[in-house]
Amino acid sequence: MSTYVSVENQTLLWNTIQKVQLLHEQIPEYQQKDWFKQILGMFYQNIKNTSYDLRQLNKDTIGYMISTLKPKPEPEPQMETKPNSKFGEPISDTAIENMDELLKQQMKQRELDVVPFQPSEIAEMRRAIKQLQEDVALLKKLIPETKEVTE
Incomplete structure (x- = not known):
């Protein structure tokens, strides 16, 4: 069996994604397991019968999960374009180079989002x-102790 779909690895991934607040904001609790299984299934289909680095695959999986949770920007209403608009400007679109840094930033943001308990609440x-x-x-005290009946 693939270590990617082992119980231990699935538990690790599940516990990690549960710490991301976006999951709880974007997906109702009753749908989270199905969403999780679907993504793991998709990744597993891509790697089965191949060799892979489990750690990197886990990072890619969590990164993908987080990217699917981020709200998609609403398209802006179409406005009339000005005659001197520059449509041919080059756009630099690069791949994510440092997944570790992205995950660290996400975790730092999560820590900032968590509101500590107030002394009165404690x-x-x-x-x-x-x-x-x-x-x-x-x-x-009210419930009498029961003794074992032996035959």
Whole structure:
């Protein structure tokens, strides 16, 4: 079996893409697994029966996933063009050269998007945990211990 589709590698990829906020913003939770499987299937079809660098393939997979999650810009309304518009200007369109740097930038942006808990929220969570612990202790006292029946 290919290491790309092994349970361990799929878990690694799944846990990585789950950390990207765009996934949760763009794809409903109930569709995320199917989306994930579809992309892995597409990549697997391209590499099966060939040799590959798993680390690079994983980077390419995550990069592709992130690129599909980014909102596509809306086309601007067509305006009348001016007679002196320059249509023949060359456009430089280059391939992504450093996937590692792109992923680092994406992770840094993700860290900036995460809002830390406020002290009041932490205090409220601690109160709730304490109340739950007290409730569990009370339930343990109210429910009699059952003894195993041996024959």
